[in-house]
Amino acid sequence: MDSVVPDNSVSTAQPSNPVSKNSTTSNAIIESWDEDIEPISRLQIVDEDQKFTENLPEYMGKWGLAEAGFNYNVVAVFGSQSTGKSTLLNKLFGTGFDVMDETQRSQTTKGIWISRGRGMHVVVMDVEGTDGRERGEDQDFERKSALFSMATSEVIILNLWEHQVGLYHGANMGLLKTVFEVNLQLFQNQKGKEKTLILIVIRDHVGATPLENLSKTLQADLEKIWAGVSKPEGLEDCKIHDYFDFMYTGLPHKVLLPEKFDEEVAKLRTRFNDPKDPNYVFRPQYHKRIPADGYHIYASGIWDTILTNKDLDLPTQQELLAQYRCDEISNAAYEVFLQQIAPFRSPIVEKGQTIPELGEQLLSIRSEALQTFDKNASRYHQGVYQKKRADMLTKLNTQLNVLYVGQLKNLHKKAITMFEERLKTELKKPSYNFAEVVEAGLKESNEYFLKGAKEIILPDTDWSYSHEHSLLEEEFGEVSSRARSEEFRKMSKALSKQVETELSEPVSLALNNPKPGMWQNIIDAYKKTVDSGEKVLTQKAKSFNSSKEELDDSRANLKQQAWVVLRKKVDEELADSMILLKLRNSFEEKFRYDEHGLPRVWKPSDDIDLHFKRARDAALDLIPLFAKIELEDGSTFKLESTEDFDYQQSLIVLSEAKQIDISNRFKRESDPFYLEAKRSVVATTAKIPMWLIVVMIALGWNEFMTIIKSPIYLVLFVMCVAGGYVVYALNLWGPLERIISAVVGEATRMAKERVAEGVEKVREQTDDKKLTPVKA
Numbered sequence: 001m002d003s004v005v006p007d008n009s010v011s012t013a014q015p016s017n018p019v020s021k022n023s024t025t026s027n028a029i030i031e032s033w034d035e036d037i038e039p040i041s042r043l044q045i046v047d048e049d050q051k052f053t054e055n056l057p058e059y060m061g062k063w064g065l066a067e068a069g070f071n072y073n074v075v076a077v078f079g080s081q082s083t084g085k086s087t088l089l090n091k092l093f094g095t096g097f098d099v100m101d102e103t104q105r106s107q108t109t110k111g112i113w114i115s116r117g118r119g120m121h122v123v124v125m126d127v128e129g130t131d132g133r134e135r136g137e138d139q140d141f142e143r144k145s146a147l148f149s150m151a152t153s154e155v156i157i158l159n160l161w162e163h164q165v166g167l168y169h170g171a172n173m174g175l176l177k178t179v180f181e182v183n184l185q186l187f188q189n190q191k192g193k194e195k196t197l198i199l200i201v202i203r204d205h206v207g208a209t210p211l212e213n214l215s216k217t218l219q220a221d222l223e224k225i226w227a228g229v230s231k232p233e234g235l236e237d238c239k240i241h242d243y244f245d246f247m248y249t250g251l252p253h254k255v256l257l258p259e260k261f262d263e264e265v266a267k268l269r270t271r272f273n274d275p276k277d278p279n280y281v282f283r284p285q286y287h288k289r290i291p292a293d294g295y296h297i298y299a300s301g302i303w304d305t306i307l308t309n310k311d312l313d314l315p316t317q318q319e320l321l322a323q324y325r326c327d328e329i330s331n332a333a334y335e336v337f338l339q340q341i342a343p344f345r346s347p348i349v350e351k352g353q354t355i356p357e358l359g360e361q362l363l364s365i366r367s368e369a370l371q372t373f374d375k376n377a378s379r380y381h382q383g384v385y386q387k388k389r390a391d392m393l394t395k396l397n398t399q400l401n402v403l404y405v406g407q408l409k410n411l412h413k414k415a416i417t418m419f420e421e422r423l424k425t426e427l428k429k430p431s432y433n434f435a436e437v438v439e440a441g442l443k444e445s446n447e448y449f450l451k452g453a454k455e456i457i458l459p460d461t462d463w464s465y466s467h468e469h470s471l472l473e474e475e476f477g478e479v480s481s482r483a484r485s486e487e488f489r490k491m492s493k494a495l496s497k498q499v500e501t502e503l504s505e506p507v508s509l510a511l512n513n514p515k516p517g518m519w520q521n522i523i524d525a526y527k528k529t530v531d532s533g534e535k536v537l538t539q540k541a542k543s544f545n546s547s548k549e550e551l552d553d554s555r556a557n558l559k560q561q562a563w564v565v566l567r568k569k570v571d572e573e574l575a576d577s578m579i580l581l582k583l584r585n586s587f588e589e590k591f592r593y594d595e596h597g598l599p600r601v602w603k604p605s606d607d608i609d610l611h612f613k614r615a616r617d618a619a620l621d622l623i624p625l626f627a628k629i630e631l632e633d634g635s636t637f638k639l640e641s642t643e644d645f646d647y648q649q650s651l652i653v654l655s656e657a658k659q660i661d662i663s664n665r666f667k668r669e670s671d672p673f674y675l676e677a678k679r680s681v682v683a684t685t686a687k688i689p690m691w692l693i694v695v696m697i698a699l700g701w702n703e704f705m706t707i708i709k710s711p712i713y714l715v716l717f718v719m720c721v722a723g724g725y726v727v728y729a730l731n732l733w734g735p736l737e738r739i740i741s742a743v744v745g746e747a748t749r750m751a752k753e754r755v756a757e758g759v760e761k762v763r764e765q766t767d768d769k770k771l772t773p774v775k776a
């Protein structure tokens, strides 16, 4: 169980101004601690059961040392039991270690205690005395605590009475042997690199033997002990000074000369807190280079290793500590890093947005995470730190890579959309050069992508956008070729329309005036149209950056398209009804009109049969002319067939069966003309015969002569004729007719009334007669 002495005044116990290793503080001139000041809190880090405390991190924080980095030192005290170790530490550092009650004279310090020096960044360790009286002959804990102190402290205070000097056992030479041995075990591979300072404090130094003499005696003893220490292989010749520096000091009797004692202790304190003191003990070469924030892990790790009796090898321990702490620091920085990049994930990965200056922001977040890591982890074992840093960088980059890939994809999509929209807008404009539009669009979108992609390539990554860029370029190609096809399609459509317009009239004219050179005229019109179409095509093809093959294909396509349009027009013009109309027109022209184009009036003398036959044959002769598109000499226009276009077949306009059908239908249609012609001859022949006219003149001669001879009749006749002429000339037959009918109607009505009145009168008279009584 950890036992901790309660400290109710931690704040007063804490230094208000942490002392820098390189600065002299007011503590340097403090001669003794005010007895009333609350001692600094202390902690038993290893208890009687050899269990390591779990409260060290808490106490390190409480003492204000957790964030001290390397700016702290560790001192431990060794010595026999009840030699005033705790007293000395309390006086020197203002700590509150238990001091033996004078009356009891029993061991007070059990296990290992730790506290902080007042006003100093010093961890003070009070180690159980090594007398063995309380523990019997069990040297186990002595060795373990020596190992622990040596592994964690820079300065070891070796406390001994003056009268013990020169006595092997009395001066704790056995303990020193242990110290030397464990030191060799711990630092065997670091000869000369890390030294430990042993400050030998001779207590109750009365001064009869000068300190110099005492130190010489002690030094000689130490060399002797060193010689007797069994050394590892390869280190047989190593010297004590390869591993240790020694300092000696004496202190007067505390009980007999308390003031002198306090004075000397105050002087001694400057060695611990005044770097300018020539005997300053915390020289950099003694520092164990354990960052303060990792001290608790290191210390507990050392103790665990000691307990399990494994070989305690400090470099390995330092590496282990570095690994543990670097992981801890890395994880903490990584958590913050994850929180910082979280807001980017949704817009990039889920919403497909691009974030401007993403690279800069990600780099800043990554740098911050690395800086946090570097700040705390760089103090640890360099090999481990560098490796962990590389690991962390990889871990950070893995997370950032998701955003990088997402942003790259979104840039890709946006570049394509940008390109498509630009094409769409530019190609809508009235005059444009396709190749120029495509080139400008490509340049703009490509630059956009490259700018964004370069921006998000972070240093210290193997990221590359070349694959995505090549995919983008492929897609650009597809988009532009789609746009080109679309433009080609539009152009072909426009050309087809143009061809249709240009061909429509000549085809219609030629087919409505059928004659042997008809098809030649149509082909000529076709060639002319195709020529002008080809000119447009060639001009546009330049703008499309078309290859020669593409242009040739387009030309062939144009010819074919134009031919299809032509055939369509021919089919329209030579549909059944149209062809019959054309035949009838031709027939009527020859049959119903004479050579001067005047309508023919058939006379009995005319040979209707012959005329009819000629006209009909001429019309029927047109059927084979219409039936096939061929030139006058029987040859055909040359055009290449393709898979879906059979040119030879397209030359046939009317099949054999169709020709027969049209021929029969026409014959039936033409028959009524023959009959009509015949009837019109009969009608002309059925006129009033001459003799009848002569008879009529002979019979009416007397009346005619009467009118001529009588002036009244003549005048009346002339007036009637003139009146008739006026009515005819002024077109007054209608009104005259209405007047006459109105007059006749009125006259009839009046006549009817008169008749009715007459009848009424007659009836009344009849009735009167009936009513008159007969005079008897």
Ligand SMILES: Nc1nc2c(ncn2[C@@H]2O[C@H](COP(=O)(O)OP(=O)(O)OP(=O)(O)O)[C@@H](O)[C@H]2O)c(=O)[nH]1
Pocket: 080, 081, 082, 083, 084, 085, 086, 087, 088, 098, 099, 100, 101, 102, 106, 107, 108, 109, 128, 129, 203, 204, 252, 253, 254, 255
């Ligand atoms: N003669 C003498 N006695 C001292 C001196 N310093 C302390 N003492 C007394 O020695 C006794 C033991 O003191 P501690 O400080 O408890 O000694 P310690 O070495 O810490 O004892 P443990 O922790 O039990 O090993 C106490 O009664 C002190 O008063 C000194 O300089 N000279």
